[in-house]
Amino acid sequence: MxxxxxxxxxxxxxxxxxxxxxxxxxxxxxxxxxxxxxxxxxxxxxxxxxxxxxxxxxxxxxxxxxxxxxxxxxxxxxxxxxxxxxxxxxxxxxxxxxxxxxxxxxxxxxxxxxxxxxxxxxxxxxxxxxxxxxxxxxxxxxxIPATAVSPELHWDAVAVASGKVRIHVANHGSSHAWFTQIGLVMVQGGQALPISTLPVYVLPGAAHDWIVDVDTSTDHTLRLTAQGEVGTIQTDLTIPAR
The missing domain is CATH 2.60.40.10 (Immunoglobulins)
Structure with a gap:
């Protein structure tokens, strides 16, 4: 754009x-x-x-x-x-x-x-x-510094309440990360889950959370996808039953 x-x-x-x-x-x-x-x-x-x-x-x-x-x-x-x-x-x-x-x-x-x-x-x-x-x-x-810099992303997910899961990403790198076109599905069955699709910046040393509605009574694996500046980002997150 x-x-x-x-x-x-x-x-x-x-x-x-x-x-x-x-x-x-x-x-x-x-x-x-x-x-x-x-x-x-x-x-x-x-x-x-x-x-x-x-x-x-x-x-x-x-x-x-x-x-x-x-x-x-x-x-x-x-x-x-x-x-x-x-x-x-x-x-x-x-x-x-x-x-x-x-x-x-x-x-x-x-x-x-x-x-x-x-x-x-x-x-x-x-x-x-x-x-x-x-x-x-x-x-x-x-x-931008003269040396090459890049984000370093660490993802995790945890049930924070009945039916609520927090998806967390921390940027341990030396440059920002930028996400667009965010999507979330359950690996078992492929059901799409609602998640905010607003573009997100995560600066070096910072983090971002999404709270999503998920059945926490059983184990789940969620697959998050997003478009980043270096291409498609995909990560699988396992949620133990609460």
Missing amino acids: KNLSLRRAACSLVLFFAGATMALAGSFQVNPVRAELSRARPVSAMTVRNTGAEPAVIQLRAVSWTQPDGKDRYDMAPDILGTPPIFTIPAGGSQLIRVGSRRPPEANLERAYRLFLQEVPPPPQPGSKGLRLALRLSIPLFV
Whole structure:
């Protein structure tokens, strides 16, 4: 996917109240939808395009990205410089933005950040009635070391309650893992089980859990499949009876 529209992407919507009765929203796209920096490529460029019918004012902000306890956490990132920090794009126009790091890459560990592109809504016009939706898009940014890095995934599954199983993946490697098109079936019988299919990032040293509904009164073997950046991932997980 070469570009990502905020009308279709999973993004945050910041709601600004301006009366009632109508919702208004801008729309913009970013290409590419992920950025990488390295010693060989200290600056990355992206194009932001305004697909709406009105000028759009957009603010660019970089944050560090960690995942303590499997939850995304964002903090200030003074070592990442994004320019221009705020800009206006006319309707149908585009803006080139650039991102660089003030810190050199680590020797053998990937660093992770997020770039937030936040629409700044115009002030409400006198007498206007409606809701103004300010759109925000989050772009992953990775600073890659000179040495080769890769994720190292460890999977397990355990019954945590009657009829509930936790599938756990820990990344012991030196770079992130990214999963899409996640599926889960019972090896005995091939029954598909419901599991969240939302794309998942697991950063180095972090972990992720899925809680799924499974009959825990007998032993089961579950087969999890997902698309990763290096191809299809498949792992079988044995669940002892609870």
